[in-house]
Amino acid sequence: MKILRSIAVRTLSLAFFLLPATLPAYRVKADPPARVTVTTKEGDQLSGRLVEVAADRMVLDTKFAGRVSIRADEIASWQATDGNERRRIAELIPQKIASRAAGAPGTVSAKNPNPAPSPSPASRTAAKWQRGVNFAYTMARGNVNATDLNAALNVSRKEGTRRVAVSMFGRSGVRNGAPVSNLFVSTLRYERPVWHLPAFSETAIEIDRIKQLDYRFSESIGLSYPVLKREQSTLNFDFGTGLTREVFRTGLERTTTSSLLRASAAQKINDRAQFTQQVTLFSDLMSPEAYRMQTDVSLTMPLTKHLALRLSGLNRYDNQPQGVARRNDFSLLTGFNISF
Numbered sequence: 001m002k003i004l005r006s007i008a009v010r011t012l013s014l015a016f017f018l019l020p021a022t023l024p025a026y027r028v029k030a031d032p033p034a035r036v037t038v039t040t041k042e043g044d045q046l047s048g049r050l051v052e053v054a055a056d057r058m059v060l061d062t063k064f065a066g067r068v069s070i071r072a073d074e075i076a077s078w079q080a081t082d083g084n085e086r087r088r089i090a091e092l093i094p095q096k097i098a099s100r101a102a103g104a105p106g107t108v109s110a111k112n113p114n115p116a117p118s119p120s121p122a123s124r125t126a127a128k129w130q131r132g133v134n135f136a137y138t139m140a141r142g143n144v145n146a147t148d149l150n151a152a153l154n155v156s157r158k159e160g161t162r163r164v165a166v167s168m169f170g171r172s173g174v175r176n177g178a179p180v181s182n183l184f185v186s187t188l189r190y191e192r193p194v195w196h197l198p199a200f201s202e203t204a205i206e207i208d209r210i211k212q213l214d215y216r217f218s219e220s221i222g223l224s225y226p227v228l229k230r231e232q233s234t235l236n237f238d239f240g241t242g243l244t245r246e247v248f249r250t251g252l253e254r255t256t257t258s259s260l261l262r263a264s265a266a267q268k269i270n271d272r273a274q275f276t277q278q279v280t281l282f283s284d285l286m287s288p289e290a291y292r293m294q295t296d297v298s299l300t301m302p303l304t305k306h307l308a309l310r311l312s313g314l315n316r317y318d319n320q321p322q323g324v325a326r327r328n329d330f331s332l333l334t335g336f337n338i339s340f
Helices: 002-028 083-092 095-102
Strands: 036-040 045-053 057-062 066-071 075-080 128-140 146-159 162-175 178-194 197-208 213-229 233-248 253-269 273-284 291-302 307-318 328-339
Touching: 036 057, 045 066, 045 083, 075 083, 146 328, 178 328, 197 233, 213 253
Parallel strands: none
Antiparallel strands: 036 045, 036 075, 045 057, 057 066, 128 146, 128 328, 146 162, 162 178, 178 197, 197 213, 213 233, 233 253, 253 273, 273 291, 291 307, 307 328
């Protein structure tokens, strides 16, 4: 009996000793946290853990963008894997959105335990063209006879996860009969996921008579990395590479393998005005000292639905300019922006 008691005591002691070590393993095997997936009216999808839900917004803790706040009026549909969270969201989000989400194909709910495949975001959101024109003209007569014309055009369209955008900028200036600026820049950009990676292709053409540039044509492909995507602020990085063809009036012609690095940021001010910044670095992969940098900063203040006051600054730096052109070239565009 003493031997049996000794064995039992040792067995119980060993069990109590091993019990704390087995608890963490049990916690690791626990079910993953419930997730909520939100589809916006623009076709974007955000998935993560529900942090907060109110009548005017929903906050998710996402893996890549951290905490993201989504306004209720931007939500086209939502899905939740947990029944309690579904009821919690349905009670606070406006009923017209909740009913659409609860009955949408692919939504997991008590009434729909076997959901059908969800339709693509493009079928839920009608693609729309967004257009903007910014124009400014300056004329001075007197001690200095100067004329300066600046114009910019931006057109974009997003359909689901695909987006196409075209931007153009032109400037022409004459001072005392001598041309001081003659610039035209146009960029075509196309974005779509490739193997679940946010890829893009970009085609740009540039003509600058002052810098004796007949034309510069570049084609780049790369990946975008969204560092920050929130309601009030966004931050993205582009990493790309491609080919650039340049022809100058000085007789120089060259084709180079180029790289593209870009940082783009946007912030909303007072829920109306928007401040955007973009810095782009172009460089020759074979000759790093041959690089160009372009900085674009703008402030837009809406006046009406289609009219806004816009102040833009464009700085173009070329480390190896041709002819007598300066390395730095700054343009200030002030005027009205018309969106339609």
